[in-house]
Amino acid sequence: MSEDNYSLSARVFKKLRSDILAGTYAANEELKEKSIGQELGVSRTPVREALRQLELEGLVSIIPNKGAYVVGVTLKDVRDIYEIRSLLEGLCAKWAAEHITGEQLAELEETIYLSEFHAAKENWEQILELDNRFHELLYEASQSKELMHVLKDYHQYVQRLRKTTLADPGRVKASTEEHKKIAEALRRRDAALAQANASNHILSTISNMDRLGWENLMK
Amino acid sequence: MSEDNYSLSARVFKKLRSDILAGTYAANEELKEKSIGQELGVSRTPVREALRQLELEGLVSIIPNKGAYVVGVTLKDVRDIYEIRSLLEGLCAKWAAEHITGEQLAELEETIYLSEFHAAKENWEQILELDNRFHELLYEASQSKELMHVLKDYHQYVQRLRKTTLADPGRVKASTEEHKKIAEALRRRDAALAQANASNHILSTISNMDRLGWENLMK
DNA sequence: CATATAATAATTGTATACAATTATTACGAT
DNA sequence: ATCGTAATAATTGTATACAATTATTATATG
Numbered sequence: 001m002s003e004d005n006y007s008l009s010a011r012v013f014k015k016l017r018s019d020i021l022a023g024t025y026a027a028n029e030e031l032k033e034k035s036i037g038q039e040l041g042v043s044r045t046p047v048r049e050a051l052r053q054l055e056l057e058g059l060v061s062i063i064p065n066k067g068a069y070v071v072g073v074t075l076k077d078v079r080d081i082y083e084i085r086s087l088l089e090g091l092c093a094k095w096a097a098e099h100i101t102g103e104q105l106a107e108l109e110e111t112i113y114l115s116e117f118h119a120a121k122e123n124w125e126q127i128l129e130l131d132n133r134f135h136e137l138l139y140e141a142s143q144s145k146e147l148m149h150v151l152k153d154y155h156q157y158v159q160r161l162r163k164t165t166l167a168d169p170g171r172v173k174a175s176t177e178e179h180k181k182i183a184e185a186l187r188r189r190d191a192a193l194a195q196a197n198a199s200n201h202i203l204s205t206i207s208n209m210d211r212l213g214w215e216n217l218m219k
Numbered sequence: 220m221s222e223d224n225y226s227l228s229a230r231v232f233k234k235l236r237s238d239i240l241a242g243t244y245a246a247n248e249e250l251k252e253k254s255i256g257q258e259l260g261v262s263r264t265p266v267r268e269a270l271r272q273l274e275l276e277g278l279v280s281i282i283p284n285k286g287a288y289v290v291g292v293t294l295k296d297v298r299d300i301y302e303i304r305s306l307l308e309g310l311c312a313k314w315a316a317e318h319i320t321g322e323q324l325a326e327l328e329e330t331i332y333l334s335e336f337h338a339a340k341e342n343w344e345q346i347l348e349l350d351n352r353f354h355e356l357l358y359e360a361s362q363s364k365e366l367m368h369v370l371k372d373y374h375q376y377v378q379r380l381r382k383t384t385l386a387d388p389g390r391v392k393a394s395t396e397e398h399k400k401i402a403e404a405l406r407r408r409d410a411a412l413a414q415a416n417a418s419n420h421i422l423s424t425i426s427n428m429d430r431l432g433w434e435n436l437m438k
Numbered sequence: 439c440a441t442a443t444a445a446t447a448a449t450t451g452t453a454t455a456c457a458a459t460t461a462t463t464a465c466g467a468t
Numbered sequence: 469a470t471c472g473t474a475a476t477a478a479t480t481g482t483a484t485a486c487a488a489t490t491a492t493t494a495t496a497t498g
Contacts, residue, residue: 007283007481009271033450043483045264048450049271052228056275058368064226065450065489080365087306146299149277150369226451252480262453267480284459284480 008046013053015040020059020070021160023218027072031060057153075214078158082206085154089138090199092151093182096141097191104141108134108183115176124167131166134179138198141186161209164217171208178204227261232269234259239278239289240379242437246291250279276372294433297377301425304373308357309418311370312401315360316410323360327353327402334395343386350385353398357417360405380428383436390427397423 006014016036019025031051033044040047051068054060062068100108111134118126135155139148165171178201185194209217225233235255238244250270252263259266270287273279281287319327330353337345354374358367384390397420404413428436 009481010283032448034448044450045482045484049268052268053271053275056272058364064229067449067490076363077365080363083310084307084366084369087310088303091302091306144295144299145277146296147303150303228451251478253478263480264452264454286460286479 008042009049012036012040012042012046013050016050016054017057017059017156020054021073021157023073025070027070029070031068031070033068073157075218078161078218079206079214081154081157082202082209085151085158086199086202086206088147088151088154089135089202090195092138092142092144092147093186093198094191094195095144095147096138097186097189097194099143100141100186104137105183105187108137108141108186111137112176112179112183115172115179119169119172119176122169124163127172128163128166131162131175138182161217165205165208165212168208168212174204174208175201227265228268231255231259231261231265232272235269235273236276236278236375239273240292240376242292244289246289248289250287250289252287292376294437297380297437298425298433300373300376301421301428304370304377305418305421305425307366307370307373308354308421309414311357311361311363311366312405312417313410313414314363314366315357316405316408316413318362319360319405323356324402324406327356327360327398327405330356331395331398331402334391334398338388338391338395341388343382346391347382347385350381350394357401380436384424384427384431387427387431393423393427394420 016031025031033047033051037044037047051060051062055062055068059071059073060068061071111130115127115130115134118130132155135151139151142148166175178197181197182194182201185197235250244250252266252270256263256266270279270281274281274287278290278292279287280290330349334346334349334353337349351374354370358370361367385394397416400416401413401420404416
């Protein structure tokens with residue numbers, strides 16, 4: 001397990017979440033506190049805390065006095081989440097249009113500029129990082145704690161897929177163009193346009209995945 | 220604390236969440252594991268598990284090795300959540316239009332019928348229960364695990380306010396009419412209309428709260 | 439052989455003990 | 469008196485011990 005300075009609970013939580021999302025465990029597989037603790041070299045206590053958190057995330061189902069079971073993430077789940085995100089990223093952009101600062105706008109445009117730079121060199125890691133940064137900036141600019149909270153959750157959720165989809169030159173180019181349109185609308189303070197552009201941006205991600213074939217993406 | 224057969228962790232979680240949402244604790248107030256455990260007559264273990272869960276819900280902020288602090292729910296938070304819900308309940312109704320069964324539709328209409336009955340008698344408790352039932356039925360009919368998950372979360376979140384707003388004869392009547400419109404659209408399998416009606420239903424709840432004055436609602 | 443039931447083991451739930459970290463107090467130097 | 473620092477206390481983090489519950493096995497009975 002990673003050797004950073006997070007608590008054991010937090011590390012177990014991250015590890016399990018990542019493994020579940022990566023499909024390491026079969027759906028409905030039982031997660032026994034003892035065995036997981038042994039695998040990760042920790043006691044049951046941090047494992048229990050992690051499992052309780054995963055239950056709230058909906059990745060694990062806990063039956064009292066019985067056990068914790070993996071709730072698999074299906075293709076439909078991911079699709080639904082993108083549909084939900086489409087609406088919420090739209091709302092986020094709308095609110096961002098009303099609140100974004102010049103500084104934030106400049107940062108936003110910088111991520112676009114850098115994306116084009118790294119796209120030419122096919123630096124997929126940096127591109128993914130910049131894409132994350134773009135969206136996180138929008139979340140902050142929305143000035144809504146609640147919206148930021150739910151969107152960050154979903155963002156984590158689909159992180160694994162994003163790695164695949166953003167390693168495609170064609171999609172990166174299209175995605176960057178969509179980011180540009182969002183930024184333009186924000187600069188014009190056109191809330192409705194920003195909303196539509198941001199919403200469509202997520203919808204076109206879905207189309208792209210349809211094109212690539214979800215089955216491969218989900219492995 | 221309630222004497223049902225849930226685990227201590229679950230009971231502490233519910234109690235703390237309810238207290239935080241009810242404004243029992245001041246914003247940024249520190250929640251010490253020992254004192255909370257003593258108040259509730261349990262050890263630190265279930266308290267810790269509850270606090271970790273509340274952190275994920277965004278109701279508590281945990282600083283490693285320091286402590287857990289209450290994240291207050293502001294008026295703006297609640298407003299934002301209703302805006303978010305407006306979009307998601309719309310999406311939910313759209314999907315429900317595509318998947319709802321005759322049986323579910325019948326149940327939905329029954330809640331409307333019973334609401335009118337209890338409205339006449341001003342049985343606020345039953346009305347709230349029926350309103351909950353109406354929305355939960357929609358969640359199920361959407362056939363989307365993810366949408367159901369997020370909507371149920373928000374539903375819990377604003378539960379306290381709903382008690383107040385649904386104890387107003389005028390609002391109950393209007394709300395029931397809106398439920399009727401949603402059900403009608405579902406019966407016609409008109410997804411777009413169902414979406415619009417459900418979305419507007421939440422928006423009119425916001426208007427109603429504006430009318431009543433949020434300050435009073437939040438106490 | 440199939441089934442019911444008692445005995446045993448395994449697992450989760452909770453409390454407590456100890457370790458690590460942070461907060462508070464006491465005390466001395468300037 | 470103020471600041472810095474050591475000593476002490478309080479709090480969180482983790483592991484372990486014990487209790488309660490559930491699962492498994494063994495055994496008896498028809």
